[in-house]
């Protein structure tokens with residue numbers, strides 16, 4: 311089981327998204343997220359798989375150039391809206407009494423496959439292979455993959471999230487000591503539950519933490535809109551905290567220079 315989890319997590323390395331992944335994620339940013347059936351899929355699948363969770367953030371941050379406020383773009387806005395919803399929903403489910411559940415980890419495991427992985431495996435439909443608004447997906451992939459803005463986001467906010475990161479994700483070596491504030495990500499919490507190393511108290515802690523993340527994400531999302539309040543460091547880091555919980559922490563830790571790259 312440990313091997314399965316390790317394989318599911320993204321290694322600490324550049325993503326190198328393919329042209330097709332960028333095409334699908336860029337299309338998702340531009341509309342699919344608004345379709346109710348897609349939102350229902352996201353809730354069942356607990357977002358995307360780890361690779362496409364971070365890929366989604368990268369595509370939005372690197373490629374979305376226009377925006378309001380000081381930043382004028384390159385902001386993880388859509389991804390924050392989606393993961394506020396997912397964090398709040400999962401927090402609510404984790405807070406429910408679990409006595410009737412045979413598998414306490416089940417609520418942390420996706421009930422449906424990643425939408426992007428599913429689309430990648432589907433034969434292309436005639437007329438649907440073009441990028442959003444006829445965009446050149448290969449050029450967009452070349453623009454996204456250097457990760458310039460994503461690296462900047464992860465580095466500038468690291469002080470607000472590094473202590474919260476799952477220590478199992480970052481490795482238990484001397485270079486990444488477990489902090490008091492650290493808590494397991496979804497994948498390592500599920501693994502700990504299956505192994506009998508976590509209990510109701512850990513589920514309750516995860517529930518209240520997810521609700522807190524959702525609240526900070528709401529402030530962050532508002533701060534990016536025209537008339538929103540300004541966001542503090544914990545709000546600005548909230549999307550990394552949310553994605554770290556759902557998809558593991560190695561990728562932002564790599565971008566912030568906190569872990570060495572893996573091959």
Ligand SMILES: [Zn+2]
Pocket residue numbers: 358359360361362424425426427428
């Ligand atoms: Zn996927």
Ligand SMILES: [Zn+2]
Pocket residue numbers: 476477478479480494495496497498558559
């Ligand atoms: Zn983890």
